[in-house]
Amino acid sequence: MSHFRSDIRQRAEEAVALYPRPRSAMLPLLHLAQEQDGYLSDQGIAEVAELTGTTPADVRGTASFYDMFHLEPVGKYVVGVCTNIACLLAGGEEFLTHASKKLGCAVGSTSDDGLFTLEETECLADCDVAPVVQVNHRYVRTTTPESFDTMIDQLRDGKLDHDVPSHGTLIRVRRIGGLRASREEVAGQRTAAKAARDARAEGEAK
Amino acid sequence: MSDVTRTTVQITLDGRQVEARSGELLIEAAERAGTFVPRFCYHPRMEPVGVCRMCLVEVDSPRGATLQPACYLRVSDGMNIVTDSEKVKKAQDGVLEFLLANHPLDCPVCDKGGECPLQDQTLAHGSGETRFIEEKRHFVKPIEIGELVLLDRERCIQCARCTRFASEVAGDAQIAFAGRGDLIEVATSPTQPFDSVFSGNVVQICPVGALTAKPYRFSARPWDLEQVESTCTTCAVGCRVAVQSSGNRLTRVLGVDSDPVNHGWLCDKGRFTLESIDGNILSFDPLQATTRIIEPMIRRNGELVAVSWGEALAEAASLLREAAATPGGVGAIGGAALTNEGAFAWERFVRGVLASENVDAQYGDGLDPGLLQALSKATIDEAASAGTVVTLTGDLREELPILFLRLRENAVKNSSSIVEFAFGPSALRSVARVSLVVRPGEAHLVAKAIAGGGLPQGLAFSEEELDETRRLIGESGEGVVFVVGRPNLGEDARVLETAIRTLSERYPDAKFLPALRRSNVMGALDMGLGPNLRPGRGFDGSVEGRDTLGQLDALRKGDQKAVLLLGGCLLGNVVDPAGAEQALDAADVVVVTGHGGATLAYANVVLPAAIQHERSGTVTNIEGRVSAVSPKIVPPGSAWPDVAIAAELAEEFGQSLGLSSVEQTSQTIEETTGYPALSVLNDEVYDGVVVGRNVTPSLRHSLDPMAFPGIRSADTVGLGARTGSTVVTSATGSVNTSGATWSDVHAGNGLEVPLADSYAFRVVLSRRLYDRGVAMQGSPALHGLIPTTSLSLNHFDLDRLGLAHGDVVKVSGAKGSVDLPVALDDGVARGTTEIVFGTLDASGENVVRELVDGSNVITQLRLETR
Amino acid sequence: MASLDAPRIVSSRREFADSFTLTRYLETGGYVALKKALTMFPEAVAAEVDAASLLGRGGAGFPAGRKWSMLRKSPISYLVVNGDESEPATFKDHYLVEHDPHQLVEGVIIAAYALQVNQAFIFMRGEFALGLERVQQALNDAYAHGALGSKIFGSEFSLDVVVHPGAGAYICGEETALIEALEGKRGFPRIKPPFFPAVTGLYGEPTVVNNVETMSNLPWIVNNGGAAFAALGGGRSTGTRLFALAGRVKNPGVYEIEMVKNTFRDLIYDPQLGGGIIDDKEIKAFIPGGVSAPWFGPELLDLPLGQDEVAGEGSMLGSGSIVVMDETSCVVRAVWRITKFFSRESCGQCTPCREGSGWIERAMYRLEHGGGRMEDLDLLLDLCDNIAPGLTWPPQQTTICVLGSSIPSSVHSAIQMFRDDFVAHVQHGGCPHE
Numbered sequence A: 001m002s003h004f005r006s007d008i009r010q011r012a013e014e015a016v017a018l019y020p021r022p023r024s025a026m027l028p029l030l031h032l033a034q035e036q037d038g039y040l041s042d043q044g045i046a047e048v049a050e051l052t053g054t055t056p057a058d059v060r061g062t063a064s065f066y067d068m069f070h071l072e073p074v075g076k077y078v079v080g081v082c083t084n085i086a087c088l089l090a091g092g093e094e095f096l097t098h099a100s101k102k103l104g105c106a107v108g109s110t111s112d113d114g115l116f117t118l119e120e121t122e123c124l125a126d127c128d129v130a131p132v133v134q135v136n137h138r139y140v141r142t143t144t145p146e147s148f149d150t151m152i153d154q155l156r157d158g159k160l161d162h163d164v165p166s167h168g169t170l171i172r173v174r175r176i177g178g179l180r181a182s183r184e185e186v187a188g189q190r191t192a193a194k195a196a197r198d199a200r201a202e203g204e205a206k
Numbered sequence B: 001m002s003d004v005t006r007t008t009v010q011i012t013l014d015g016r017q018v019e020a021r022s023g024e025l026l027i028e029a030a031e032r033a034g035t036f037v038p039r040f041c042y043h044p045r046m047e048p049v050g051v052c053r054m055c056l057v058e059v060d061s062p063r064g065a066t067l068q069p070a071c072y073l074r075v076s077d078g079m080n081i082v083t084d085s086e087k088v089k090k091a092q093d094g095v096l097e098f099l100l101a102n103h104p105l106d107c108p109v110c111d112k113g114g115e116c117p118l119q120d121q122t123l124a125h126g127s128g129e130t131r132f133i134e135e136k137r138h139f140v141k142p143i144e145i146g147e148l149v150l151l152d153r154e155r156c157i158q159c160a161r162c163t164r165f166a167s168e169v170a171g172d173a174q175i176a177f178a179g180r181g182d183l184i185e186v187a188t189s190p191t192q193p194f195d196s197v198f199s200g201n202v203v204q205i206c207p208v209g210a211l212t213a214k215p216y217r218f219s220a221r222p223w224d225l226e227q228v229e230s231t232c233t234t235c236a237v238g239c240r241v242a243v244q245s246s247g248n249r250l251t252r253v254l255g256v257d258s259d260p261v262n263h264g265w266l267c268d269k270g271r272f273t274l275e276s277i278d279g280n281i282l283s284f285d286p287l288q289a290t291t292r293i294i295e296p297m298i299r300r301n302g303e304l305v306a307v308s309w310g311e312a313l314a315e316a317a318s319l320l321r322e323a324a325a326t327p328g329g330v331g332a333i334g335g336a337a338l339t340n341e342g343a344f345a346w347e348r349f350v351r352g353v354l355a356s357e358n359v360d361a362q363y364g365d366g367l368d369p370g371l372l373q374a375l376s377k378a379t380i381d382e383a384a385s386a387g388t389v390v391t392l393t394g395d396l397r398e399e400l401p402i403l404f405l406r407l408r409e410n411a412v413k414n415s416s417s418i419v420e421f422a423f424g425p426s427a428l429r430s431v432a433r434v435s436l437v438v439r440p441g442e443a444h445l446v447a448k449a450i451a452g453g454g455l456p457q458g459l460a461f462s463e464e465e466l467d468e469t470r471r472l473i474g475e476s477g478e479g480v481v482f483v484v485g486r487p488n489l490g491e492d493a494r495v496l497e498t499a500i501r502t503l504s505e506r507y508p509d510a511k512f513l514p515a516l517r518r519s520n521v522m523g524a525l526d527m528g529l530g531p532n533l534r535p536g537r538g539f540d541g542s543v544e545g546r547d548t549l550g551q552l553d554a555l556r557k558g559d560q561k562a563v564l565l566l567g568g569c570l571l572g573n574v575v576d577p578a579g580a581e582q583a584l585d586a587a588d589v590v591v592v593t594g595h596g597g598a599t600l601a602y603a604n605v606v607l608p609a610a611i612q613h614e615r616s617g618t619v620t621n622i623e624g625r626v627s628a629v630s631p632k633i634v635p636p637g638s639a640w641p642d643v644a645i646a647a648e649l650a651e652e653f654g655q656s657l658g659l660s661s662v663e664q665t666s667q668t669i670e671e672t673t674g675y676p677a678l679s680v681l682n683d684e685v686y687d688g689v690v691v692g693r694n695v696t697p698s699l700r701h702s703l704d705p706m707a708f709p710g711i712r713s714a715d716t717v718g719l720g721a722r723t724g725s726t727v728v729t730s731a732t733g734s735v736n737t738s739g740a741t742w743s744d745v746h747a748g749n750g751l752e753v754p755l756a757d758s759y760a761f762r763v764v765l766s767r768r769l770y771d772r773g774v775a776m777q778g779s780p781a782l783h784g785l786i787p788t789t790s791l792s793l794n795h796f797d798l799d800r801l802g803l804a805h806g807d808v809v810k811v812s813g814a815k816g817s818v819d820l821p822v823a824l825d826d827g828v829a830r831g832t833t834e835i836v837f838g839t840l841d842a843s844g845e846n847v848v849r850e851l852v853d854g855s856n857v858i859t860q861l862r863l864e865t866r
Numbered sequence C: 001m002a003s004l005d006a007p008r009i010v011s012s013r014r015e016f017a018d019s020f021t022l023t024r025y026l027e028t029g030g031y032v033a034l035k036k037a038l039t040m041f042p043e044a045v046a047a048e049v050d051a052a053s054l055l056g057r058g059g060a061g062f063p064a065g066r067k068w069s070m071l072r073k074s075p076i077s078y079l080v081v082n083g084d085e086s087e088p089a090t091f092k093d094h095y096l097v098e099h100d101p102h103q104l105v106e107g108v109i110i111a112a113y114a115l116q117v118n119q120a121f122i123f124m125r126g127e128f129a130l131g132l133e134r135v136q137q138a139l140n141d142a143y144a145h146g147a148l149g150s151k152i153f154g155s156e157f158s159l160d161v162v163v164h165p166g167a168g169a170y171i172c173g174e175e176t177a178l179i180e181a182l183e184g185k186r187g188f189p190r191i192k193p194p195f196f197p198a199v200t201g202l203y204g205e206p207t208v209v210n211n212v213e214t215m216s217n218l219p220w221i222v223n224n225g226g227a228a229f230a231a232l233g234g235g236r237s238t239g240t241r242l243f244a245l246a247g248r249v250k251n252p253g254v255y256e257i258e259m260v261k262n263t264f265r266d267l268i269y270d271p272q273l274g275g276g277i278i279d280d281k282e283i284k285a286f287i288p289g290g291v292s293a294p295w296f297g298p299e300l301l302d303l304p305l306g307q308d309e310v311a312g313e314g315s316m317l318g319s320g321s322i323v324v325m326d327e328t329s330c331v332v333r334a335v336w337r338i339t340k341f342f343s344r345e346s347c348g349q350c351t352p353c354r355e356g357s358g359w360i361e362r363a364m365y366r367l368e369h370g371g372g373r374m375e376d377l378d379l380l381l382d383l384c385d386n387i388a389p390g391l392t393w394p395p396q397q398t399t400i401c402v403l404g405s406s407i408p409s410s411v412h413s414a415i416q417m418f419r420d421d422f423v424a425h426v427q428h429g430g431c432p433h434e
Ligand SMILES: Cc1cc2nc3c(=O)[nH]c(=O)nc-3n(C[C@H](O)[C@H](O)[C@H](O)COP(=O)(O)O)c2cc1C
Pocket: C055, C056, C057, C058, C059, C060, C061, C062, C064, C082, C083, C084, C085, C086, C087, C170, C171, C172, C173, C174, C175, C176, C209, C210, C211, C212, C214, C401, C402, C403
C-alpha cells in the first residue's frame, strides 16, 4: 500500500525515471513527500526508501542534512527571516525579534494555532531587499515591520493563497514528459561523436 | 588493502629512504617502516574516507609541502613525506584539541576507558589543558539503537567507522549519520532498529566509548582483563578471536584480524554467547540446555545422580562393553563440537576399543563425507576472490555469517558475479548476478540443466538466466567456486549431493567450498568420525558403518544396543526428534557433554566435558584450515577435556589409547597421519594451515588496538616481535592417508524424486543464525532474538489463499496437524513454504516435529485456512 | 567615473517585465546562438569559449575553456550546472534564473553540444521556488520549441536537461558535494584527489560542473565570438561580470559591468550603481568576494575589479558579491554572524571545520554579547591557524574542502584591521554599539 496519494506517487515515479539511478531522485522525492504531508512522516520516509532502493535510516539521515526538510510537523506557513551579513547590516536580527512577537512563537517553533513556524535562515540570496523574508520559500519582500504585519494578516485571511501554497509545495510547474533522448539514441550519438572527433583530430595531426 | 600491486617504490619518510608497495596507503607504508601516524577514522578493513584529519602529514607537491591525510593518500615513487615536523605536530595537536572540545571526558565511567584510542592518543599527544570554556554539546545519554547496542552520542567523534561498517561491510544500512555540522549524530530510523547480526562489530571498532554492547557494559575494566588468542567454534568458519576474562569469568570475545578468514569481524552469536559457557553453573537441571554439566552422573532409580568419575566411567564401560559384545551393537554419534584432539581420541576409542565402524559426527543434516573428500576444494580466500561464485546453500548470512561478508565484499568491491541457487530467502540476493529459483527436490535437475543442456519443463527460471549462469561459469569452471551446503533439512541430502556431483564432473576446473555449519564438523570428519573415514582425512571403502540416521534406525530395531553421544544435543539437532527419542529409549546411552539438554532424559551415564574457551587443541574450518584454540578459563566443577575422558574410559576396558595429554595427542595426530596439529598448536606466526592443499601460509597480523580497540596490543599479549617477523617453517598441510576418490563415493549416483503434489506446499526447512541451540538458549542477551515458528509464503500464494501476514492456518504434515501463523516473504518461491528449523511456536512447542520427519525425499504440507 | 559603455552580456533583457518568457526571448535574439553553434564542430564552439577566456563565475574563477579541454582525452558523460548560490550576499544567479531562464537553458545546450554530452542537470538551491518554476517552464518551452530533446533543431544532437532542486545546504555549492546531493546522498564534499569532477564525477563518470552565470555568457560568446568577449575587461579577467552589491549602500543590487575597467569605488559610489553609502557615512570595510574572502579596508577602494588584482592584495573576487560596512556597522557582530553561518553550514565531516567553526562561533558570541576575554583574541587566531595553517591567502588546508579554510578569513582579517574594536568589546563587556 502506497502512502503517497496517487498523483504524488505518479510524480514520484516520473521523477525516478529522469535519473540514471533511482537514488538520485532522493531530494525531489523528499520534496514530494513533504508536499503531501507538510513534513517528512515515517511513512513518507519509508516510501522514499522503497522508491530509491535505500533504507529508512539512510533516507532519514540524508533528509536531516538539509534544512528545508522537516522531520517533525510544522505550520502551514514556514516563515524564514534572514539574519546573515547583508540582512544583519539592514537590521535582520531586530526584524526577527519583531516577527517572533507578531507570530507569537519563538524562533524554531510553531504558533499555537499551528499556522506559522518561524525560522532564522542563512542568506536567501535576495540581499538587495534586506532584511529578506520568505514564506514557504516564496519571497514576500516585506522589509518593514508594518509591511510584515500586513503580509501575515493577508496570509491568515487566505488572500495570498495563490502566491504562497501551503508548506512543502515547491515546484508547481510540472515537467512535461520524461526523457526524450532514448538510451540507444544517446549511445549511438556518443559513438558517432567520438569517431568524428577522432577523425578530425587525425586530420589536424596530418 | 586494495589496489596493491607487487611492484615497489621508493619514498622518503622523515628523511629516510623507505621501500613501499606501489599504490599502498601512506599510513600503511609508514607503519610497516615503523612510523606510527595517529589516526581515528582510518580502518584497515574499510575504504579510507579521510575525515577525522588526525593523520595529517606533510607531503611535497608542486606547490610546496602541504598537509595531506596519510590514510587517504597513496604512495608514489619519489614521494617525500614528513611526519614529525613542527607543522605536522601543530596540525595533529589542533585536531586532537578540536576532538576533545565537545567530548565529555567521562572516562572513569566509560567502558572504553583504558582501551580508548582517543584517550591513548590524548595521553601521547595532548596538551593536558583545555582552552575550551564553552558549554559542551549535549545529547540525551545512552540510547538503545538495537537489541544489543547502546549509543552515547556525546562521546561520538564522527569518524563514521560504524556507519561505514553497516553500509559498506555488512550491507545493513540501518544506522546512518543524521544532522549536519557539529550536530551530526549516528541514528536509526524510528521504524527500524539496528538489528544486524553483525552489530557487535561497530562496538568493537568504535574508537571511543560512543557505542557499547549491552551484554558487556560495565562488566569489567580493561586493565583487569587477561587475553588469549583462539578460534571461534560457534560456526565452522573459524574466525580468529581474542578471548578475555577477568579471573575465571569470561568477559568478552573480540575479533582478531586474520587475512584468510575473518578480517577482524565476528557475528553477534560468536561474540555475545559467552554466558552459555560460564554463566550458568548455578543451574542444575540436566534437562535444560542452559545448565553446565559439571559432575559425572549416572541414572539410579530413574534419576540422574552425581557420582565420582570412577563410578561413572565404570558404569559407562560396562554398558558399552556389553553392547559391543554383539557385532554392530554399539556406535557413537556427534563430535562436531570437539577439538581435533578430542575427536581423534574418541575415534581411537570407538574403532580401537569398541571395534565399531558406527560413528558419525553429523546428525543427518550434512553431506556425505566421502563426497566432500573427493571434491576439489577451495579456500575462503579463493571463494572471496573468485570471478564467479555459485552458492548451493541456505542463506549464508544465517548459516556462516562471516563467509557471507567475505563473498559480499567480493561482489560489491570487485564486481564478482554471484550465481545463487535460490532455495529461500537470502541476504546475498541483493548483490547476486543471477538467482535461479530452485524448489525442493529440484537442485539436481537445475545442476543438470546447467551442466547438460536445455531447460527442462517446469523449472522456475528462464532460459536467459540459465544462459547467463553458463556464461559466468565458463567452459571448464576455471576460477569458479561452488559453495555447497544443506539449504533444506526437509529434503533428502541426496538431492544436493547429486547436484554437487553433476557440477563437479561437468566442471573439472571448478573448486568447491563446503558450507557445513556446525563448529568443528570438518575437523571431526577429518579425524575419522564418520562411516568409512580414517583419521587424517582418510577413507576406507572396504568397511561398512552406520551413519547417524542408520544408528538411530538400528537402535529402534534393537540391532544396536548402546550409543555413545559426543555432545548432549542430539534431539535438538535431528530433523525427526520423535524417532530419535524412540531410539534412545530403547538403548543404553552414554553422553559426554558440557551442557544439559532434553537428550539427557535418556542418558544412563553423563560425563562432564570441557568446552569452548576451556580447552586447548586444534580445530579445522570449512576450508580445511587448522588453527589453534586456547583455554582462557579452567573448566567448572570436575569437567575434563575429552582426550582425558576417552583415555580413561579406554583404561576401564583395560586398553590404552596411547594418549596422555592434548599436546601429546596433537603430536600423535601429526606423526601418524601427517595432519597438521602440534605444529599448529605451537605456531604463533601463521594464521593456521590448510590441509591437503599447497596454500601459501598467511602471516598473522600484529594485533592492532587502533583498528580494533580492546584487543591488547601485540606486546601485552606476548606475541610482540615474533608476530609476522620471524619466519619458521610450518607444517605443509600434506596428509599421509589417501582420501576418497570419486570411485569410492556412492553419494550423488541415482536418485528418484517423487512428483510434487500440486495441492501441497513443498517445504524448505531452513536454518537461522539465531536458533534454539545451546549457545543461544544459554545467553540472556540473545535469547530473546530467537524467532518463533511461522510459515513463510510468497505474496502470490498468500493472495491465492486469501491470507494476510500473521493469519493463522492449519497445517498438516508427516505426523499431524498444527496451527501456525503465515508470514509474507517474497524470497520464498511460489508453491513452497519456508519453515525455520530449531524454532518453537508461540506457546513454546516444537511443532515442526509434527510437520517434518525427513522420511521422504521432499517434504510437503497442506494448508487449510480457517 | 565608472566605465559603463560595455554591452550588457547576461542582463540585456533587464528592462522587460516578461524577460523570462520564450516569446520575449525569441524576440530579443534567443536561440540564434544555439542554431549557429549546431552548425559548428563542437571543438570550434569550445574554442570560442577558450578564446573568450571566460573565467568560471562560481567562485574559484577557473577558465571554463580550460576545464572543458582538459577532458579531450576522455569523453564527458554529464554536464551539471551549479545554481546553488548560497554564498552570503551573493544573489546574481538568483537574478538570472528568475529573469532570464531561457538564456541559461540556451547556454546549457550550447555547452552540452560543445562537450557532446547528452544529459545535463541544473542543480538549483531549493529556496529558489520561483526560479525552479521559471527554469522548469523554460525547459518545457524549449522542448516544445525543438531546442531540447531528440535531434535538436533537426541536428544530429540530442539532449535532456533535468532541474534538480536542492534542499537547503550551503555546502552543496561545492561541486563534489553538489554531485553527492545529485546522487541522492548527504552533501558531503568528496575527498581529493581526484581533484576534478571531470576525472570522476557524477556516478564516477567524467562530469563538467559550471556555474549558472558562466553558462549564461555562452549565447553571447557564440553570437559575437570569443575575441569580442576577450576584448572587454583586462588581463585574465575578460568580459563583464554580474556584481552583487549589498550592505550599507544606497542602491544595493545586481550590476553588470566590465571587469578591471571599473574599481570597487566605481561600483560602490557611482550614482548609476551603488550610489554611495547610506546617509553618506564613511565606509569602514568591505568584503570583496563573498564571506569566504578576507576583508579590505577603504584604502583598497581603487583596486580594479579583476580576479588577479584582488588576489594580489590577499583576497578574492570569489562569487562577485561585495558587502559594504560603514562606520555604524559593528565589525565584531559581523564576524560573529559570519562564523555562525560557517558553523551552521559546515557539513561536519572534517574535525577542524566541524568543531573549529562551532568553537570560534561561540567565542565570537561571547565577545559580542559579553563574556569576552583578552586572551580570546589570541585563542581565536590560534584556532584559525589550526584550521588554515599559517593564515596565508590562498589558505593552506587541514580540511577536505575550502569551506573549512574559509572560516578564518573574516576572523583573521577583522582582528588584524580592527583590533581596537575587539578590545573595546572585551572592555565594555559586550557590544558598545548597543
Ligand atoms: C563551500 C563552497 C561553496 C560553493 N558554492 C558555490 C555556489 O553556490 N555556486 C557556484 O556556482 N559555485 C560554488 N562553489 C564553487 C564550485 O565548487 C565550483 O567551483 C563552481 O561551481 C564551478 O563553476 P565555474 O567554473 O563555472 O565557476 C562553491 C565552492 C565551495 C568550496
